[in-house]
Amino acid sequence: MKPAVIKDSGPIHPVDVSHIQDAVVKNEPKSRFGNPDYYEIAGKRYFVLSSAVGYTETGKGSWYGRKFHGRRTSSGEPYDMYSMTAAHKTLPLPTYLQVTNLENGKQVVVKVNDRGPFHGNRIVDLSYAAAVKLGYANKGTAELE
Template sequence: MGLGACSTQGPFEEKDRGPDRPVDTSHVPDAVPRHEVRTAAGNKNPYTVLGQTYHLMDDETGYREQGIASWYGKKFHGRRTSNGEVYDMYAMTAAHKTLPIPSYVRVTNLDNRRQVVVRVNDRGPFHGGRIIDLSYAAAQRLGFANHGTARVEVEIIVPGDQPPAPLRAEEASDAVAIPSGEQTYLQVGAFSTLGAAEQQRERVSGMVGYPVVIHSPEELPELHRVRIGPLTNTTEVAEVREQLRRNAIEQTHIVKE
């Protein structure tokens, strides 16, 4: 959304919309909280929008709030967010009025209890009664992309305070061969532009000793998925994940075809 793209109405009322054809974003992983340097970009304090002045939180560590969430999609896709990043409606991001940028929050849909973790990199929503604007992907994961708004709880996640994720089954056991005829990959990103996918492929190629490919299915041309593989057994999966973790890439998931 960005401060330059704000309006008195939320994105949905401005006839914002999602992709031209249905896109399943259930495979898009949550944002992974990590320590990031907070720059002046996106953190002007105080700032004024539509005649109202907002002050950033002095201490966000105990932040938890319930209210209405909305989402923004194609209308803002490709525009600059408040900290200068490019908004990608397929990424797990959000806009918030007073949290520092970047921040990480867990958002729970209070009607169906679905949860996502998103990275706050934008300002908004500047519409009365709304506490957070989510990306299209996050809204779809929470089950309200077809409705525009939902009742949610937003809770801050402080990087380092979360317990380490448990080992996945394939990482906690001896090598187990993957059944013949089944192609197994580790996906390390889904991007709305081929250029962004190419950059990720080149970056990851220097980290692992396995092929890195871009998968762009004809039925979903809006998404370009960067995958490592095929991998032949669970030891290779664990090895690649460890290589990626050493390079600060935590958002991976297994894809089988």
């Protein structure tokens, strides 16, 4: 028997995210929280990078929404599913990423302020708004770079 998994979802009522702007890249110091040398989740050790300079990654991305809306992120900021943010396992907090949906060419800029995803082979979890703008919120996942 497996424990019940509460599936995440978007907003109860449809929301127009077309007015939500990409994250504005700022030169910020590392967050006081969420940047240990390493951390462990489910017996796996993750090493936080000292810099994101030159970093690229391609793979499956997902998104998170209402289930986490308002909760604290790893950086200490509240999660807002309507902002342009992301969770990554090893990039320093904060890091700004340009994310491209390789299936349709759409791009967004997000601020990494959380840790994750810790599910399957996913490389990044984007906010609901970012996933909608990239055109994969209804599908759940997409090939991203």
